[in-house]
Amino acid sequence: MAVTIIDVAREANVSPSTVSRVIADSPRISEQTKRRVREVMNQLGYYPNFQARNLAAKTTQTIGVIMSDSTSLAFQNPFFPEVIRGICVSAHASKYGIYFSTGGTEEEIFQEVVSMVQGKKVDGIILLYSRVGDRTMKYLKDENFPFTMVGRPYQYEDEISYIDNDNERITHEVVEYLYNLGHRKIAFIGGNLDFVVSIDRLNGYQKALEKLGLSYSEDYFIRNDVIKTNGMKAVHQLMELNEPPTAIVAHDDLVAYEVIRYLEGLSVQVPGDVSIIGFNNHALSAYVKPPLTSVDISIVELGLEATNLLLEKIQDSEAAVEHYFVPTKIIERESCKRITTKKKRE
Incomplete structure (x- = not known):
């Protein structure tokens, strides 16, 4: 037969209402009484019916x-x-x-x-x-x-x-990070614009380009549906432009992994030919080849x-x-490198 609250009350020499208050951890019950009642509950193997209690209290917990x-x-x-x-x-x-x-x-x-x-x-x-x-x-x-x-x-x-996260601000910082490494041709890949996070990151990318005096080009933006349905072709077209990007901002690390795989298939080296940075800083990002620079978004x-x-x-x-x-933080690894602009001969 199942142990009831009455059995616990009888064994602990208290009233059933006191046992109920102990279960609810009521401040009206002394710590000494709580300890005694809980010891009896353990000895008898009594487990409170929280579902019934929650129904009475009109809560589901x-x-x-x-x-x-x-x-x-x-x-x-x-x-x-x-x-x-x-x-x-x-x-x-x-x-x-x-x-x-x-x-x-x-x-x-x-x-x-x-x-x-x-x-x-x-x-x-x-x-x-x-x-x-x-x-x-x-x-x-x-x-x-x-x-x-x-x-x-x-x-x-x-x-x-x-x-x-302040997605617009951190994406702005990501573009500035690449700019400070010498990159001027920076692409943005992925992000479903049905979601606000994608809109904010794209806005941050565009505003950073404007602030840094770089022009925004649709040729440098590959949409999420395109990368999912025809990613290899899209990345190939991107890298075949007359002025291909030297750096890529990926909407998140999963997109970055995918893009790196496509680039590898095109014999494009990361970061030798193009740098890439993602978002989310997944655990795998430290172990992919090359280890991915990524934004830790907590x-x-x-x-x-x-x-x-x-x-x-x-x-x-x-x-x-x-x-x-x-808070967010750029975690630097090996997928981004500094580049230098060759000076023209006089």
Whole structure:
């Protein structure tokens, strides 16, 4: 027969309500009583029914985590395990569980979020992306349901709590870094412009070129859909230009790995013929050939701080809207080199 709260109360010589308060870690119960009751719980093998307790308290002690793609596809990107690691650290510290979305399309993800909200399956939600015109984000905002975002919202920025990197600024710094290495012909590859992170990085690239007196050329920009569907041909055309780039900014490390593979197939050396830099600083970036220079965007911290913001909103529905950027840093490795401009003979 299963051990009940009454059995624990009888053995500990306290009332069942006292046992319940010990389980809830109530400050009204002395530490001495808590220790005695917990010892009895361990001796008898009693495990509190947190699900029933949460139902009574109208809480699930669970947060929903929504990715931009199906779970199986998302986990192919090293970004997601890292950001989820940060979420888990914060959630575990506050005794919260995690409910992952499993939808495979935008519509399926939207319907799953509606089910989470209407079915009261979670206390709050973290969106691990920011998409242009995202109906899921608008639904959560309109429902006044607790949620936070990893990424700057495309709309309603002053009404939504979020954590992000200053993607425009750091991309500006990346271009300046390459410029200071002597590069003047700098290309930009990848980035789905349905997502705000891609828009911000492209804007940072373009503004940096303008500031440095370099002209922007569409020939130096390969879009995400092109690199995915016909990457080898696109990179080949890029390197066959009359003035091919001497440096490439890749939207993230995964794109950089892919581009390096294409360049290798074209017998173009990195960094001998062209330098390349990515974003995210995945663990693999130190071990690819050549080791990739990349921007560390503090992925774990993104997840941790987004969860902290969400828990504040869950605990206080009147909590102020907050948003801030976590630190970023260029990690120099071997995929970028300094070049010198040959002086013309007089």
